[in-house]
Amino acid sequence: MKCASRSSARIAKRIQEQTESLIQFHAPSVVIPPRVFTHAIEDDAFPFEEISHIAEMESWRKEINRPLSHIHKWWAQRLGTVFRAVVLGTLAPKGSDVLNLFYSSVRIPHAIIFDPFMGSGTTVVEALKLGTRAIGRDINQVAYFLVRNALAIHNRESILSTFHDIQRDVAPLLSDLYVAQLSDGRRVPALYYFWVKTIPCPECAKPVDLFSSYVFAQHAYANKFPQAHAVCPSCGGINKIRFDTVEAACTVCKKTFNPKEGNAKNQLARCPSCHHQFPIAKTVRAYGTIPNHRLYAKMVLLPDGRKEYLAADVFDEALLSKAQDLLALRENPYPIVRIEPGYNTNQALGYNYQYWHEFFNPRQLLCLSILSERIREIKEPALRDLFVCLFSGVLEFNNMFTSYKGEGTGAVRHMFYHHILKPERVPLEANLWGTYKSSGSFSTLFQSRIMRALDYAARPFELKLTNGNRKTTEKVYDLSEPIGYKCALTFDDFNKGKRVYLSCGDSGHTDLPPKSVDAIVTDPPFYDNVHYSQLADFFFVWQQHIFGRDNNDTANFTTRSPCEVQNSDPDAFAARLKAVWQECYRVLKDEALFVFTYHHSRAEGWRSVLSALMEAGFGIVAAHPVKAEMAVATPKQQAKEPINLDIIIVCRKIETLHRQRWSNDLWGDVISVAANQIARLYRSGRSLSRNDVRVILMAQLLRQLSVSMSATEALCSLDAKAKDIEMAINSLCQSDSQNQIQRKLSG
Numbered sequence: 001m002k003c004a005s006r007s008s009a010r011i012a013k014r015i016q017e018q019t020e021s022l023i024q025f026h027a028p029s030v031v032i033p034p035r036v037f038t039h040a041i042e043d044d045a046f047p048f049e050e051i052s053h054i055a056e057m058e059s060w061r062k063e064i065n066r067p068l069s070h071i072h073k074w075w076a077q078r079l080g081t082v083f084r085a086v087v088l089g090t091l092a093p094k095g096s097d098v099l100n101l102f103y104s105s106v107r108i109p110h111a112i113i114f115d116p117f118m119g120s121g122t123t124v125v126e127a128l129k130l131g132t133r134a135i136g137r138d139i140n141q142v143a144y145f146l147v148r149n150a151l152a153i154h155n156r157e158s159i160l161s162t163f164h165d166i167q168r169d170v171a172p173l174l175s176d177l178y179v180a181q182l183s184d185g186r187r188v189p190a191l192y193y194f195w196v197k198t199i200p201c202p203e204c205a206k207p208v209d210l211f212s213s214y215v216f217a218q219h220a221y222a223n224k225f226p227q228a229h230a231v232c233p234s235c236g237g238i239n240k241i242r243f244d245t246v247e248a249a250c251t252v253c254k255k256t257f258n259p260k261e262g263n264a265k266n267q268l269a270r271c272p273s274c275h276h277q278f279p280i281a282k283t284v285r286a287y288g289t290i291p292n293h294r295l296y297a298k299m300v301l302l303p304d305g306r307k308e309y310l311a312a313d314v315f316d317e318a319l320l321s322k323a324q325d326l327l328a329l330r331e332n333p334y335p336i337v338r339i340e341p342g343y344n345t346n347q348a349l350g351y352n353y354q355y356w357h358e359f360f361n362p363r364q365l366l367c368l369s370i371l372s373e374r375i376r377e378i379k380e381p382a383l384r385d386l387f388v389c390l391f392s393g394v395l396e397f398n399n400m401f402t403s404y405k406g407e408g409t410g411a412v413r414h415m416f417y418h419h420i421l422k423p424e425r426v427p428l429e430a431n432l433w434g435t436y437k438s439s440g441s442f443s444t445l446f447q448s449r450i451m452r453a454l455d456y457a458a459r460p461f462e463l464k465l466t467n468g469n470r471k472t473t474e475k476v477y478d479l480s481e482p483i484g485y486k487c488a489l490t491f492d493d494f495n496k497g498k499r500v501y502l503s504c505g506d507s508g509h510t511d512l513p514p515k516s517v518d519a520i521v522t523d524p525p526f527y528d529n530v531h532y533s534q535l536a537d538f539f540f541v542w543q544q545h546i547f548g549r550d551n552n553d554t555a556n557f558t559t560r561s562p563c564e565v566q567n568s569d570p571d572a573f574a575a576r577l578k579a580v581w582q583e584c585y586r587v588l589k590d591e592a593l594f595v596f597t598y599h600h601s602r603a604e605g606w607r608s609v610l611s612a613l614m615e616a617g618f619g620i621v622a623a624h625p626v627k628a629e630m631a632v633a634t635p636k637q638q639a640k641e642p643i644n645l646d647i648i649i650v651c652r653k654i655e656t657l658h659r660q661r662w663s664n665d666l667w668g669d670v671i672s673v674a675a676n677q678i679a680r681l682y683r684s685g686r687s688l689s690r691n692d693v694r695v696i697l698m699a700q701l702l703r704q705l706s707v708s709m710s711a712t713e714a715l716c717s718l719d720a721k722a723k724d725i726e727m728a729i730n731s732l733c734q735s736d737s738q739n740q741i742q743r744k745l746s747g
């Protein structure tokens with residue numbers, strides 16, 4: 001007894017020492033000796049509930065709370081809060097108070113963290129903020145470009161003066177293309193133009209507007225602010241109505257119409273002239289050309305700062321044709337690159353978009369051409385690259401795939417809202433240079449993206465719940481040093497002492513020496529969801545254009561690669577993932593942790609991960625649920641039961657683990673650990689969908705399988721358990737609802 005308590009006191013003291021040295025601001029290197037400690041993240045006590053609360057607050061305004069990773073669009077960006085906690089838990093010894101460390105000035109100078117799927121650099125940024133050294137690699141040039149820019153050393157004054165030079169040179173030209181004429185002849189800025197796609201009726205050939213509703217503008221909180229605007233289907237007049245009106249008399253032509261009933265309903269359209277009904281997508285495909293766009297309204301900025309909706313007129317038409325003429329005069333004005341078929345591009349191809357530049361109207365192309373040419377002239381590479389990032393933001397918000405979010409919110413719904421490239425029936429064209437009342441423009445994005453990111457880099461902060469309240473947060477500053485590095489471009493260079501090494505390429509092959517990294521913290525692509533390169537090419541073709549790449553070589557204009565971990569076939573996906581994880585195994589120190597986040601609603605998604613992981617030589621030692629960056633609702637089945645959780649999966653090299661026996665009781669401790677995690681989440685006030693329960697259970701099942709059996713046995717066992725899994729989810733969901741009822745009764 002005595003002996004045991006003395007040794008536990010010794011361990012406690014050692015943990016305290018380790019933890020103290022970890023949180024000292026200028027601490028010397030913290031050596032976490034191999035085989036001595038397990039880490040905080042391997043322990044059930046890892047505070048995933050509290051981390052989820054903070055992460056949730058971050059998720060509401062990701063671009064504001066982690067602006068550095070948002071200087072350029074990337075997909076499925078993870079929450080910095082979660083990865084700060086993961087990096088801490090991965091390096092701090094078991095027994096550490098992770099939440100206390102979370103709000104401490106931690107420095108872990110000699111640990112090297114590697115993220116083989118770096119994306120927008122969430123892991124790398126969080127690791128650097130904790131004073132580690134970091135290696136990030138991504139196969140996609142756009143992701144690499146983003147992170148390189150985010151981590152570079154920037155000079156605020158030069159950036160501001162470059163912006164002002166660009167403003168002087170191009171703002172007048174661009175602003176002149178977004179002007180409206182009022183009825184009294186005064187000219188004012190046009191903030192937004194409203195367009196509708198039209199297709200000829202297959203029966204009578206008359207153009208059919210694809211409005212689903214004639215209400216084109218209403219407030220985001222319509223019940224509170226009920227005034228809306230509708231366009232009259234007979235004369236095009238703009239009418240002020242209540243948002244839920246079903247019968248309106250046009251103030252211009254006096255005809256009555258139902259503002260809620262446009263010609264298009266879901267997949268079908270009805271011709272107003274001959275009443276023929278036809279399928280929209282099929283008809284568009286049969287015509288073989290992109291549907292026409294008709295300009296029907298605009299929002300103008302009046303001299304007194306008010307905004308007003310007006311019908312489109314001949315002045316607007318003339319301005320558009322002027323833009324078209326000017327565009328025709330330009331040499332090599334924009335990249336002309338074909339869109340290749342793919343999971344994320346097929347929908348646009350189905351609407352006969354064949355080239356990336358066809359996503360824009362001529363006025364947008366003209367403005368983009370002028371801007372891109374001006375950015376190309378910036379001499380200093382670091383500055384030019386940063387403005388290329390900003391230019392990508394402009395691409396994202398200024399094309400014919402964007403739509404109107406309405407009043408009371410940032411007006412432009414950007415093109416990647418749906419993850420896929422979904423053609424928009426009622427596109428919104430924003431004023432590309434922008435005004436002080438714009439959103440999504442070059443000048444406003446300069447403030448909201450670039451300047452905000454510079455502020456964050458100069459003084460990073462964490463969010464903290466105010467007095468434990470889950471609705472409000474305060475910012476905690478001065479936990480991390482400013483961000484800005486000369487990044488190494490090879491491992492040799494990194495080895496000379498640089499803090500960060502970034503590279504672009506397949507993480508199935510790296511130049512890292514064997515057993516050289518202290519932890520891998522990553523977030524792999526999820527089977528079958530986002531095909532990054534197919535989407536990133538939208539930006540990449542313009543970046544290559546600005547950098548003057550040869551247009552004749554199409555390979556220069558795509559980020560697609562056969563090594564990208566993404567495939568609609570689960571076995572191909574698993575094989576690619578395994579290649580990267582085998583490399584992770586090679587470069588990871590033997591006693592180090594390999595941690596990644598994951599979730600999936602379908603069995604194949606979990607199977608792929610398990611097979612890749614085990615065949616690469618890893619076993620799972622812990623799995624914790626945590627708030628995901630957003631509810632995922634892309635595949636149909638997920639829409640009803642969205643997954644709000646990611647699972648943090650903690651692995652070690654299998655030979656460093658004691659094999660466990662799969663007990664005769666089918667689930668061993670799978671169910672009890674899952675039930676305990678579910679109860680903890682409920683107690684913390686979180687509600688869970690059936691798919692949330694599923695991911696918690698699947699992760700625990702994978703954990704148990706991965707350390708009890710060979711890879712082949714584990715996969716067979718997983719396949720054989722499909723029914724049992726569903727039954728277990730049922731029973732967990734039932735006990736959850738009992739939990740909830742009890743909580744409500746006692747609360």
Ligand SMILES: C[S@@+](CC[C@H](N)C(=O)[O-])C[C@H]1O[C@@H](n2cnc3c(N)ncnc32)[C@H](O)[C@@H]1O
Pocket residue numbers: 074075076077078079116117118119120121122123137138139140143505506507508522523524525526532533563564565566580
């Ligand atoms: C889920 S994302 C990472 C997102 C990141 N955690 C963030 O917060 O932005 C996965 C990334 O893996 C990259 N990727 C896919 N296959 C790869 C490979 N073979 N080697 C390196 N990176 C790859 C993709 O380009 C993508 O950026």
Ligand SMILES: [Zn+2]
Pocket residue numbers: 201202203204205206271272273274275276
């Ligand atoms: Zn017709």
Ligand SMILES: [Zn+2]
Pocket residue numbers: 232233234235236237250251252253254255
């Ligand atoms: Zn009318």
